[in-house]
Amino acid sequence: xxxxxxxxxxxxxxxxxxxxxxxxxxxxxxxxxxxxxxxxxxxxxxxxxxxxxxxxxxxxxxxxxxxxxxxxxxxxxxxxxxxxxxxxxxxxxxxxxxxxxxxxxxxxxxxxxxxxxxxxxxxxxxxxxxxxxxxxxxxxxxxxxxxxxxxxxxxxxxxxxxxxxxxxxxxxxxxxxxxxxxxxxxxxxxxxxxxxxxxxxxxxxxxxxxxxxxxxxxxxxxxxxxxxxxxxxxxxxxxxxxxxxxxxxxxxxxxxxxxxxxxxxxxxx
Amino acid sequence: xxxxxxxxxxxxxxxxxxxxxxxxxxxxxxxxxxxxxxxxxxxxxxxxxxxxxxxxxxxxxxxxxxxxxxxxxxxxxxxxxxxxxxxxxxxxxxxxxxxxxxxxxxxxxxxxxxxxxxxxxxxxxxxxxxxxxxxxxxxxxxxxxxxxxxxxxxxxxxxxxxxxxxxxxxxxxxxxxxxxxxxxxxxxxxxxxxxxxxxxxxxxxxxxxxxxxxxxxxxxxxxxxxxxxxxxxxxxxxxxxxxxxxxxxxxxxxxxxxxxxxxxxxxxxxxxxxxxxxx
Numbered sequence: 164x165x166x167x168x169x170x171x172x173x174x175x176x177x178x179x180x181x182x183x184x185x186x187x188x189x190x191x192x193x194x195x196x197x198x199x200x201x202x203x204x205x206x207x208x209x210x211x212x213x214x215x216x217x218x219x220x221x222x223x224x225x226x227x228x229x230x231x232x233x234x235x236x237x238x239x240x241x242x243x244x245x246x247x248x249x250x251x252x253x254x255x256x257x258x259x260x261x262x263x264x265x266x267x268x269x270x271x272x273x274x275x276x277x278x279x280x281x282x283x284x285x286x287x288x289x290x291x292x293x294x295x296x297x298x299x300x301x302x303x304x305x306x307x308x309x310x311x312x313x314x315x316x317x318x319x320x321x322x323x324x325x326x327x328x329x330x331x332x333x334x335x336x337x338x339x340x341x342x343x344x345x346x347x348x349x350x351x352x353x354x355x356x357x358x359x360x361x362x363x364x365x366x367x368x369x370x371x372x373x374x375x376x377x378x379x380x381x382x383x384x385x386x387x388x389x390x391x392x393x394x395x396x397x398x399x400x401x402x403x404x405x406x407x408x409x410x411x412x413x414x415x416x417x418x419x420x421x422x423x424x425x426x427x428x429x430x431x432x
Numbered sequence: 433x434x435x436x437x438x439x440x441x442x443x444x445x446x447x448x449x450x451x452x453x454x455x456x457x458x459x460x461x462x463x464x465x466x467x468x469x470x471x472x473x474x475x476x477x478x479x480x481x482x483x484x485x486x487x488x489x490x491x492x493x494x495x496x497x498x499x500x501x502x503x504x505x506x507x508x509x510x511x512x513x514x515x516x517x518x519x520x521x522x523x524x525x526x527x528x529x530x531x532x533x534x535x536x537x538x539x540x541x542x543x544x545x546x547x548x549x550x551x552x553x554x555x556x557x558x559x560x561x562x563x564x565x566x567x568x569x570x571x572x573x574x575x576x577x578x579x580x581x582x583x584x585x586x587x588x589x590x591x592x593x594x595x596x597x598x599x600x601x602x603x604x605x606x607x608x609x610x611x612x613x614x615x616x617x618x619x620x621x622x623x624x625x626x627x628x629x630x631x632x633x634x635x636x637x638x639x640x641x642x643x644x645x646x647x648x649x650x651x652x653x654x655x656x657x658x659x660x661x662x663x664x665x666x667x668x669x670x671x672x673x674x675x676x677x678x679x680x681x682x683x684x685x686x687x688x689x690x691x692x693x694x695x696x697x698x699x700x701x702x703x704x705x706x707x708x709x710x711x
Contacts (some may be wrong), residue, residue: 225607248608259472259601269598273609278591305656318597325609 174237176201176329176360177222182231184217191217193384195231201328202345202358204351207372209381210404215364216251218381219331222362223248235329247322249332252314257307263317267292270325292323296350312343319350330354332363336370348374368395443681448568455570455578456673456691459634460643462582463587464665466627467648468658469620473600477531481538481595482519483628483640486511486544490562490632495548501569505577508632512625517542520621542637565636565688567677574633582630585623589662597658634673635688642692647672650699653706662669668698 175198182195192214199205207215220226222233223246229331233349235246247270267289268281274376275281281289293299296316309317315335322330348370351361365371371378372391380386386403387394443449444528470479489511497503522533549559561569570578571599599606599616606613630639635643651664676691683690 220604222603223608225604246608248604250604254604255602260652260656260661261597261601262657265597265657266601269594269601269605270609272594272606273597274610275594277595280594321605423513 164242174234175199176236176379177362178232178234178237180221180232180234182218182221182228182233183212184221184226184228190383192221192228195385196386197379199329199360199362199387201282201360202355203377204355204361204375205363205377205379206375207362207379207381208371208403209362209386211404213382215381216333217266219333219362219364221249221328222246223331231241241300245326245328245331247314247325247327249322249335251328252311252338254265255314257314261306261308262303263298263306263309264289264293266306266317267321267324270323270327274326288326289320289324292320295323295353296320310338310343312346314349315339315343316350319347329357329360329362332361334364334366336365336367344370368400439682440678443678448570449677449681451570451572451575452567452677452687453674455567455575456634456677456687457670458575458578458582459631459671460647460669460673460691461666462585462627463631463643464647464651465586465662466623467644467652468662468665469596469600470644471648471652472625475624476641478519478534479628480641481534482516482625483511483637484538484542484545485515485519486632487542487562487637488548489545490637491545491548494558502571502573505567505574505629505632507666509581509629512629513622516625517618520618523705535580561636562632563636563638564686565634565639566703567634567687567691568594570633578633580631581626585630586624588619588623592616592619593659628660636689639688639692642695643669646692646695646699648649650688650702651703653702669695671697673684 169369177199179198180191180196184189184192195218196200207218209215217226221228224233225248264286268285270292271281271285271288275285290299290302293302296319296322298309298313298316304313306317318335319332335347338348344367351363351374354361363375372395375391377389378391378394379388380403381400382403382405387396387399452504467479470476486508487505493504493507510572519534519537521656522537545562546559549562550554552558577698586646595606595611598609598611598670599613605612606616624644627644631640631643647665647669648661650668651661654664655661672691672695677687679685679694680687
């Protein structure tokens, strides 16, 4: 079997303390400290280059921080199979010769262990995951034939097949039309019932406020972290977005040019 | 009809043609399967460079053994594995861009190989065998080596199918799933190296990359499943091997070139057919 660390009871699902990441000396994340409870839905909001993707990758264990710690149920991210990372759609090679079911089955490749091919039970898990995200009828399609929303749901199904307890999603709503976005958000609501903890990087403050339990306002540092009502105040938003935010008539009206950008300066290859 | 059957069976009455056919088919299958990963991961330049880089190793073996052919497989195998892992290391830890550093190493090593072989009197003939292959001179012993090492390569691809698939499609997923990414990457480089050694006598150093990418790319145009792609690529490569050898026999063209030209023709037919039918 591949390495898999067991969870310690009575520990938060995610505990991040004094996390600092620099790229070539430039700080991407500075002294980030917070923890999450099981089943919470968190939105990470902030301008482009604020470090949203970096934070997600450090938690996933793909990127090593310069200092600070990430603990998942009391131990380091490496060794945990329960973290589902859902990439930005722009980072995926859609012409790859795989079907939707193949991609979802990839989520089980570590659980299967070396030399094993998927058993009947694994295909059942995959089909169940595809049912949950309502893609069963497209299981055999090549992945480039899916719409943007379906592609995103396929990756959620992959995290479900992986039996992920913490789902990290990098801009899952970017570039999707409104019905597809609603579809994904409804799916996240359903996952809450299964006690899956969800952390989503997003640009949309409205959706962050209406669909998530807590919002993290990020700009290299945590500007504010709490329930939407506490976080989304003009002074917080001004501190996070700086000059790109224009208060209009004393209301929290955002004028950012972020929404159509994929945050490309935000992640590292 | 009987003339056509005669036309087909006549070359097979020669033992060197039988051995050549078997070698070309075996090599084709192994190259096609491993080549599918080469195509999907954009490693064509790596494969080409690797093939050229082993020339000094073969040359050295050739000089040391006094011109014996059968030991060259081991020299090729050793050099290929060292070169593959070495290139992998360079491309990770270099300040220069990956393709530039591979280019420097590959051309330098290739020149060293040519220089070594040029010290032998019959150098032009021998060099052309190493560069372009000489499948019709495959011995029974070489055939066994091709079968055994080609079989090992296919077994490893089969055993790690899901790991290589996951790693090739989504390296970040592979990392979050805690798959041994570094080990798997080096294993894949080693598989390509063994494949290069296995294919050396059939297509030679200079045409190797065609066997790695052309059948796999042809299959890629026709399917959306990796396993199907590997199977189709193996069919194209075997057919190219057999047809190429008939062409070589009746038209007196170099066997390696005939095989590669047939594979290229398959690709062009499929490519044009896809464009015309708009699929």
